[in-house]
Amino acid sequence: MSRLNIELPGLSMKNPIMPASGCFGFGQEYAKLYDLSKLGAIAIKATTVETRFGNPTPRVAETSSGMLNAIGLQNPGLEKVIENELVWLEKYDVPIVANVAGTKTEDYIEVAEKISKSKNVHALELNISCPNVKEGGITFGTNPKVASELTKLVKEVSEVPVYVKLSPNVTDIVEMAVAVEEAGADGLSMINTLLGMRIDLKKRKPILANGAGGLSGPAIKPVAIRMIHQVSQAVSIPIIGMGGITTAEDVIEFFLAGASCVAVGTANFVDPFVCPTIIEDLPRALDELGVDHISELIGGSWK
Amino acid sequence: MSRLNIELPGLSMKNPIMPASGCFGFGQEYAKLYDLSKLGAIAIKATTVETRFGNPTPRVAETSSGMLNAIGLQNPGLEKVIENELVWLEKYDVPIVANVAGTKTEDYIEVAEKISKSKNVHALELNISCPNVKEGGITFGTNPKVASELTKLVKEVSEVPVYVKLSPNVTDIVEMAVAVEEAGADGLSMINTLLGMRIDLKKRKPILANGAGGLSGPAIKPVAIRMIHQVSQAVSIPIIGMGGITTAEDVIEFFLAGASCVAVGTANFVDPFVCPTIIEDLPRALDELGVDHISELIGGSWK
Amino acid sequence: MIVENMEVISQHKIADSVYELVLRGEALVRLCNQGQFLHLKVSEGTDPLLRRPISIAQINKDKGELTVIYRAGGRGTNMLALKQAGEMVSVLGPLGNGFPLNEVEASNTAILIGGGIGVPPLYELSLQLRNMGVQVIHVLGFSSSKDVFYEEKFVQLGETYVTTIDGTYGEKGTVIDVITDKQLNFDVIYSCGPTPMLKAIEATFPEKKGFLSLEERMGCGIGACFACVCHVQNDKTRTEYKKICTDGPVFPIGEVEL
Amino acid sequence: MIVENMEVISQHKIADSVYELVLRGEALVRLCNQGQFLHLKVSEGTDPLLRRPISIAQINKDKGELTVIYRAGGRGTNMLALKQAGEMVSVLGPLGNGFPLNEVEASNTAILIGGGIGVPPLYELSLQLRNMGVQVIHVLGFSSSKDVFYEEKFVQLGETYVTTIDGTYGEKGTVIDVITDKQLNFDVIYSCGPTPMLKAIEATFPEKKGFLSLEERMGCGIGACFACVCHVQNDKTRTEYKKICTDGPVFPIGEVEL
Numbered sequence A, B: 001m002s003r004l005n006i007e008l009p010g011l012s013m014k015n016p017i018m019p020a021s022g023c024f025g026f027g028q029e030y031a032k033l034y035d036l037s038k039l040g041a042i043a044i045k046a047t048t049v050e051t052r053f054g055n056p057t058p059r060v061a062e063t064s065s066g067m068l069n070a071i072g073l074q075n076p077g078l079e080k081v082i083e084n085e086l087v088w089l090e091k092y093d094v095p096i097v098a099n100v101a102g103t104k105t106e107d108y109i110e111v112a113e114k115i116s117k118s119k120n121v122h123a124l125e126l127n128i129s130c131p132n133v134k135e136g137g138i139t140f141g142t143n144p145k146v147a148s149e150l151t152k153l154v155k156e157v158s159e160v161p162v163y164v165k166l167s168p169n170v171t172d173i174v175e176m177a178v179a180v181e182e183a184g185a186d187g188l189s190m191i192n193t194l195l196g197m198r199i200d201l202k203k204r205k206p207i208l209a210n211g212a213g214g215l216s217g218p219a220i221k222p223v224a225i226r227m228i229h230q231v232s233q234a235v236s237i238p239i240i241g242m243g244g245i246t247t248a249e250d251v252i253e254f255f256l257a258g259a260s261c262v263a264v265g266t267a268n269f270v271d272p273f274v275c276p277t278i279i280e281d282l283p284r285a286l287d288e289l290g291v292d293h294i295s296e297l298i299g300g301s302w303k
Numbered sequence C, D: 001m002i003v004e005n006m007e008v009i010s011q012h013k014i015a016d017s018v019y020e021l022v023l024r025g026e027a028l029v030r031l032c033n034q035g036q037f038l039h040l041k042v043s044e045g046t047d048p049l050l051r052r053p054i055s056i057a058q059i060n061k062d063k064g065e066l067t068v069i070y071r072a073g074g075r076g077t078n079m080l081a082l083k084q085a086g087e088m089v090s091v092l093g094p095l096g097n098g099f100p101l102n103e104v105e106a107s108n109t110a111i112l113i114g115g116g117i118g119v120p121p122l123y124e125l126s127l128q129l130r131n132m133g134v135q136v137i138h139v140l141g142f143s144s145s146k147d148v149f150y151e152e153k154f155v156q157l158g159e160t161y162v163t164t165i166d167g168t169y170g171e172k173g174t175v176i177d178v179i180t181d182k183q184l185n186f187d188v189i190y191s192c193g194p195t196p197m198l199k200a201i202e203a204t205f206p207e208k209k210g211f212l213s214l215e216e217r218m219g220c221g222i223g224a225c226f227a228c229v230c231h232v233q234n235d236k237t238r239t240e241y242k243k244i245c246t247d248g249p250v251f252p253i254g255e256v257e258l
């Protein structure tokens, strides 16, 4: 009897662990290392209508217990993602969460409509919070009205449930969450990266060619926990929690804060086997806390 | 000939290093370890009108490369700070930056007016951003209009220049900075702590008795650098930079981002000698970059 | 109080998850007293960031060595447990005020009550009291047989009772059970252990002179950050406080709220 | 590609800030080829967070040992330099595609051009080429005499020229200067070093067959994060790319934009 399975809108997960969008490509690299069917789900890399090369390099910089990235949504474009990547992923018994990105509202709608028709795409993750796209991506994520309208439009065209991925770079995360819930979001995904920068002392300019970038990794975990703790008490839709998860204990901390499943991002770069390792380790962590099923922990810090 | 001295409104500093408010008490403990006159300035602990015990314990929790605190503005109150702490500090040749806190506008005004009359207080740091006070402290720091009004009122009563300490927990830090600059602030101080939380897995509740707390230390440095980089290009008043500074190299990174001097907080807990150590180490770091005077570096990443 | 890089001389596991670590340095050892604590940095980098407060278990001024005993459980102490002889550890200390010796006379009997990982600081205290000619009784409480350590060492210094909650070793029950069951007589109490134990001691022996060593999560360890404050007993204003790191960790019974 | 905890067998400083580190393990060594790299975790905790990409300098499959040579400069490599024999290092590897051996024949002459800390991967390459009977010429460029390492080792394998920019050792000037001055003849180029050097090689010998090993800041090292991409030469669309970690780090001259 499983102690780890989780049922969420669109997502029937063997266990609550999925790799986070942008940290797992489309799975091909990790498939060489382990069986992707072990995962609870896979959040694939952000997909845009057109092929994108993304930002110039350097695109990553290290920070204390974290990293900055400014990949800039590099991806092969909607058509190739559907025809190559998603079809290739069909051989695994794992639901796919398609991360939808764009610069204009119409982009989001086009990607959402088409990608949600793919057989193995069980949910969309609406990326309104990517800090690395200049033309407007960021305003979707910081303005509740704009976010709410986009959510509504995407919900109209999507054939699968829609999770909205929130940006932590806001004064009032609860306001954002409530706005997209009211607009019909089936779930939330949080948090995306914090906006940060590092400067090269010798060159006297930012290390990232793009200037600023998104801060991820263990450094941001306390911000993620705080936001999920706040938001989960204010909404009734489930939350995919993320931000710095590295261990089974981290997963439990996110559940207690109010997450119903989690995504693991940066940790995949440090240890490419981290997702299966956490999945295998979770029963031990549950035993230590005397918990039968992980779902008992959801919101446990405030319930 | 000094390579480190910095002249700012109210502050004539031998070097650009001051301990950050709340991380150095009123100096008594560190005075046992080294001569406080070595410091560029000292930002003393937040002072409120009345004596405060602060929050229940636990008040600190560790995070990856950072820490959370919810001290809750414990301090002996305005009168005792002026009569005991500030008088005691007079024996050192070092300008004091008085950190002013409160819950209501009148509190701020009373503290600002009286404390700014103390002989060795050369500047105020208006703490509108402390995340650990419930009654309203936080709204001062997240609403540009409210912050701007408070700044105006405090400027009217203060006998010394006023630096406004900004909260990073906002969508648009530039908007806040510009608002207080327009209201007459002589300088900015940034960043205060990010709002975060950690949860005790066994007890199933936040580690901090207060629930959430302020995240400080190296983990937040990239956020501080990014915000100072943005704000310094938008305002013409100087910035006291802080957030995770531990080494002379960190100081230089803050200068390149746009700070004109810096404050060192959490690092004092890890190494109580960190301020004099950084001061002694700065000339070596300047040599390695071929820089004569540290002021040449201000804003160097965008100038 | 100074910061010194001290060398690991030895590290041994002496009970379940409990390690005895011997450190050698130049200057710091000479400043240390019974009941004071050290603030240890367990790694080079910024993770874990904060130092870990650990009591001094034994001071050897001649050799320039300090012994500490700690339970490896969290991130920091687990990393400390990996240190091998020859590696260096940054130590800030000595911190706080230790157990006072001037409150007891050669003719007195002192009872040293330790609970679990609160036992270590009592060892150097016992050595000092014995040096002064004070009679010492040790009551050491543990959860279970696997947790017991240093019994023989304490036996060499005086009467020693070991208790375990589950009865798998020594007497079954709490330290208080043993003291009342055996009707132990003493003039002064010294104790270190979990707060419930300290509260029970205070409640059971309200008239006795005694000193309790407290714990709290710490930032600086030197009195600057106000992380470790506690209320003072019978303070109507609720604004008085003591800092455990500098006013303590040892307080007279009845002084602060437990 | 696997993750293995490898034991530090030895660590020596062999030039200014340059260290030679020998690691031993079970399985990883057997998978390695010349020109591939490893992703090393230099500490237990989350700081520094990311692994460090370091080329394989020598592979000893019999002993199960790998040698890497690196310059300690930043946080991570400085911490790596503190590792002593007996300590463990987590290694992810082998990564990338190494220098191809099937592009050269026994009768050929290969020139191996290394710049600074780009020299190490050429050592295993040279060993392999020699095994195949290929004639090898080494041109090793450094900044100054204090930076020179492994000259004798290369001398044992073939004709070796050392150059320093400041002329304090060997020939004065760049590697290109030496190659043109001495009118060296060769069939194929293998090179690793700073980008300006690689560009100069590409510009100076446009008609030669050759292979260049590139560097870029990396996240995952396994092709998943898209941190390390570069443009492809003559790509009008500007959307084609190669990942240095998996498509490289070695590319044929002319394939990618430097």
Ligand SMILES: Cc1cc2nc3c(=O)[nH]c(=O)nc-3n(C[C@H](O)[C@H](O)[C@H](O)COP(=O)(O)OP(=O)(O)OC[C@H]3O[C@@H](n4cnc5c(N)ncnc54)[C@H](O)[C@@H]3O)c2cc1C
Residues within 6 Å of the ligand: B061, B062, C037, C050, C051, C052, C053, C054, C055, C056, C068, C069, C070, C071, C072, C073, C074, C075, C076, C077, C078, C117, C120, C121, C214, C215, C216, C217, C218, C249
């Ligand atoms: C004055 C004093 C003396 C002590 N002496 C000893 C001793 O001799 N032997 C021993 O085993 N333990 C002792 N402790 C407790 C010891 O400090 C903690 O067990 C240790 O800090 C936990 O660190 P960690 O890395 O295992 O846990 P983590 O969970 O990684 O710790 C996270 C943070 O919480 C703090 N923390 C967690 N638990 C405690 C605690 N119980 N008390 C204080 N801070 C805590 C840590 O210091 C760190 O800042 C003492 C504590 C104090 C205050």
Ligand SMILES: Cc1cc2nc3c(=O)[nH]c(=O)nc-3n(C[C@H](O)[C@H](O)[C@H](O)COP(=O)(O)OP(=O)(O)OC[C@H]3O[C@@H](n4cnc5c(N)ncnc54)[C@H](O)[C@@H]3O)c2cc1C
Residues within 6 Å of the ligand: A061, A062, D037, D050, D051, D052, D053, D054, D055, D056, D068, D069, D070, D071, D072, D073, D074, D075, D076, D077, D078, D117, D120, D121, D214, D215, D216, D217, D218, D249
């Ligand atoms: C495929 C490959 C092979 C390499 N082989 C070697 C080798 O054999 N010997 C050697 O000395 N160096 C080699 N390097 C360079 C080496 O990776 C960097 O010098 C090292 O990562 C710097 O780390 P640090 O801790 O000193 O610096 P930090 O400043 O602490 O590094 C911060 C971050 O930036 C990255 N970074 C900094 N400089 C570089 C760089 N030049 N290249 C890539 N990433 C960098 C680090 O990996 C880290 O993520 C190689 C790089 C690559 C990509």
Ligand SMILES: Cc1cc2nc3c(=O)[nH]c(=O)nc-3n(C[C@H](O)[C@H](O)[C@H](O)COP(=O)(O)O)c2cc1C
Residues within 6 Å of the ligand: A020, A021, A022, A023, A045, A046, A069, A071, A073, A099, A127, A130, A165, A191, A192, A193, A215, A216, A217, A218, A220, A242, A243, A244, A245, A263, A264, A265, A266, A267, D219, D225
């Ligand atoms: C290199 C990198 C690329 C990312 N790309 C995306 C992306 O394409 N879409 C998205 O919604 N989030 C993206 N993210 C954010 C992550 O999905 C995740 O929200 C964030 O990194 C926090 O989790 P972590 O700390 O576990 O990495 C990316 C993060 C990183 C580090």
Ligand SMILES: Cc1cc2nc3c(=O)[nH]c(=O)nc-3n(C[C@H](O)[C@H](O)[C@H](O)COP(=O)(O)O)c2cc1C
Residues within 6 Å of the ligand: B020, B021, B022, B023, B045, B046, B069, B071, B073, B099, B127, B130, B165, B191, B192, B193, B215, B216, B217, B218, B220, B242, B243, B244, B245, B263, B264, B265, B266, B267, C219, C225
């Ligand atoms: C324990 C603690 C107490 C603090 N108290 C105050 C305070 O009283 N007033 C204030 O303006 N900032 C306070 N701060 C914030 C610091 O001054 C500083 O802005 C922040 O910690 C970031 O710097 P750091 O990362 O170097 O610590 C406090 C920080 C800490 C860690």
Ligand code: FES
Residues within 6 Å of the ligand: C217, C218, C219, C220, C221, C222, C223, C224, C225, C226, C227, C228, C229, C243, C244, C245, C246
């Ligand atoms: S730990 Fe900072 S005051 Fe006690």
Ligand code: FES
Residues within 6 Å of the ligand: D217, D218, D219, D220, D221, D222, D223, D224, D225, D226, D227, D228, D229, D243, D244, D245, D246
């Ligand atoms: S380093 Fe991640 S794709 Fe190359």
